[in-house]
Amino acid sequence: MIPAVALLIVFFLGPIIWAVYTSLTDQTLSGATATHAQFIGIKNFRELFGVGTSGIRAVLNTAIFTAACVLIQNALGLTIALLMRRRNRYVRGTIGAIVVSCWIVPEIVAGFVWYSFLQPPVPGVGGGGTVSVVLHFFGLTQNWLTTIPVLTVILANGWRGTAFSMLVYGAAVGDIPPEQLESASVDGANGLARLRYVILPTLRKIIATNTLLITLQTLGVFTLIFTITGGEQGATLPILMWQQFNIGQIGYPNAIAVVLLIVGGFFATFYLIVLRPDAD
Numbered sequence: 008m009i010p011a012v013a014l015l016i017v018f019f020l021g022p023i024i025w026a027v028y029t030s031l032t033d034q035t036l037s038g039a040t041a042t043h044a045q046f047i048g049i050k051n052f053r054e055l056f057g058v059g060t061s062g063i064r065a066v067l068n069t070a071i072f073t074a075a076c077v078l079i080q081n082a083l084g085l086t087i088a089l090l091m092r093r094r095n096r097y098v099r100g101t102i103g104a105i106v107v108s109c110w111i112v113p114e115i116v117a118g119f120v121w122y123s124f125l126q127p128p129v130p131g132v133g134g135g136g137t138v139s140v141v142l143h144f145f146g147l148t149q150n151w152l153t154t155i156p157v158l159t160v161i162l163a164n165g166w167r168g169t170a171f172s173m174l175v176y177g178a179a180v181g182d183i184p185p186e187q188l189e190s191a192s193v194d195g196a197n198g199l200a201r202l203r204y205v206i207l208p209t210l211r212k213i214i215a216t217n218t219l220l221i222t223l224q225t226l227g228v229f230t231l232i233f234t235i236t237g238g239e240q241g242a243t244l245p246i247l248m249w250q251q252f253n254i255g256q257i258g259y260p261n262a263i264a265v266v267l268l269i270v271g272g273f274f275a276t277f278y279l280i281v282l283r284p285d286a287d
Contacts, residue, residue, distance in 0.1 A: 023268070030262035036255040044258070051262035065247040068157055069226070072164070072243055076225045077218060079165035084172020084217070088180045089206070103173075110170030118234025121163040125151040156241030160232045164225065172217055179213040180206070219278040223271050
């Protein structure tokens, strides 16, 4: 065990300890504080959560983005999996290929696709993305990328990540004993009742595991958001971290990294608690 523990300490625990320490200092990439950083306590964290700062806006954007994406991906993934349950293999293969193609597209490509799709018309020239053209046909205009950037990246990430949930739930739904659903139907349960009292309880562990995975994945989304918004509108914590590193800061962005680590650990602990009764 000694080599494995040593590797974990050097490559996992060591960087975490360094990040926590530097988050309590004013260290930068250059200048006097690059080599002689001073301990400033929780000043970076106070600045991050300060009222009216870019930090608290990024915190709120991250919370909204993560919650909405997790809800969308779980709901759509489970819905598609249930709809394809009784379809023939040709329909399942076609629908599955279409949905999975959204997932296997590189994140930066998906970002440019949505940027082009929602691009506003050029003043005096017109044009723009497909959505802008359709809205203009009905006499409407909407600049998605600047007025509602958080909603834009939620739609893009939900579109891209639904396939993962669909694959997870598709495999799990196939393992539900058919006799349970048949018994519920015989007892007079409609589709909604079967979903509530048979399918969801059976898939509880799968739902918790899938939610944990997509929560941790969504917390770290950077490329998709940066490609669509350029990092200027609707910035989340990973975007704010990059912006601070880009201007030479180390302490403040590491404070953001520590917050993300704590949030990820909280969600992981919560989902493990949810799974514990079945494990016992």
